[in-house]
Amino acid sequence: MEPKDRLLAAMAEAVVAGDKAAAVALAEKALSAGLDLPEVIEKGYIPGIRRVGELWESGEYFLPELIAGAESMKAAMAVLKPALGAAGANELSRGKVVIGTIEGDIHDIGKNLVSAMLSANGFDVLDLGADVKPAKFIEAAQQTGADFICLSALLTTTMLNQRRLIEMLKEGGLRGRFKVLVGGAPVTRQWAEDIGADGYGENALAAVKLAVELGPKRRLG
Ligand code: B12
Numbered sequence: 006m007e008p009k010d011r012l013l014a015a016m017a018e019a020v021v022a023g024d025k026a027a028a029v030a031l032a033e034k035a036l037s038a039g040l041d042l043p044e045v046i047e048k049g050y051i052p053g054i055r056r057v058g059e060l061w062e063s064g065e066y067f068l069p070e071l072i073a074g075a076e077s078m079k080a081a082m083a084v085l086k087p088a089l090g091a092a093g094a095n096e097l098s099r100g101k102v103v104i105g106t107i108e109g110d111i112h113d114i115g116k117n118l119v120s121a122m123l124s125a126n127g128f129d130v131l132d133l134g135a136d137v138k139p140a141k142f143i144e145a146a147q148q149t150g151a152d153f154i155c156l157s158a159l160l161t162t163t164m165l166n167q168r169r170l171i172e173m174l175k176e177g178g179l180r181g182r183f184k185v186l187v188g189g190a191p192v193t194r195q196w197a198e199d200i201g202a203d204g205y206g207e208n209a210l211a212a213v214k215l216a217v218e219l220g221p222k223r224r225l226g
Pocket residue numbers: 051054055057058059061062071072075109110111112113114115116118119155156157158159160161162186187188189190191205206207208209210211212
């Protein structure tokens with residue numbers, strides 16, 4: 006195995022083992038080695054947290070293991086995030102984004118990744134956190150003159166609040182003002198179409214691509 010592949014495998018293992026110290030040390034190693042950070046996240050840490058999810062689904066892991074895995078992942082992301090941001094620091098703004106995990110849902114790892122990748126790619130991002138009421142998203146989007154409202158949902162029950170937000174925009178005569186992008190593990194392209202969202206992204210890289218495509222065209226010069 007190549008040294009980089011070994012490092013990526015160790016990252017996944019650290020998350021699966023819920024070993025926060027190892028997950029952080031490996032993130033620091035990736036930084037000092039100058040590795041491609043989106044790749045490190047996609048191929049190292051994300052497979053780890055996915056595996057944790059599988060072990061939880063199959064009944065081999067219980068809530069403490071699930072939490073330990075998530076905490077390790079978050080700690081590693083906290084190490085990588087400032088450097089991800091620095092990569093895009095010289096870019097002009099590609100548009101304003103209000104992002105959060107929708108009401109009733111506390112999962113924020115995926116949302117944080119999307120948020121970090123959007124800012125790394127030149128978007129102005131206002132991250133409202135997790136468990137955010139639809140009305141709060143709309144208020145923040147109006148106040149900041151956002152181009153995008155990005156909604157994350159990890160539960161089949163909270164996905165419904167993505168639809169509610171779009172309905173609230175329609176009721177308020179605001180639907181045309183903002184592009185609504187949706188994502189999260191249970192969310193599909195079909196769901197996005199059904200609820201009348203403007204786009205769906207299956208991962209953080211897809212979210213960036215989508216926002217670049219749908220965003221305001223940048224003025225040159
Ligand atoms: C980690 C985790 C937790 C952690 C969360 C820690 C945290 N701070 O986020 C903890 C332990 C707290 C937790 C709690 C719970 N969890 Co949980 N959790 C997970 C797990 C294992 C991984 C989620 C994750 O972080 N994935 C990694 C990230 C990187 O992926 P992601 O979130 O999908 O995000 C990517 C894409 O979806 C996309 N994306 C995400 N958001 C957006 C937004 C936009 C706009 C776009 C374009 C793209 C995009 O890009 C991201 C990056 O690539 C999943 C398993 C799974 N299969 O998803 C279960 C899972 C989501 N949890 C589940 C459940 C049931 C719960 C609990 C209800 C458990 C309980 N009984 O208490 C609670 C929820 C409480 C609440 N009200 O929210 C279920 C949901 C089942 C369902 N059908 O709804 C799952 C699927 C596990 C399972 N199979 O049972 N959980």
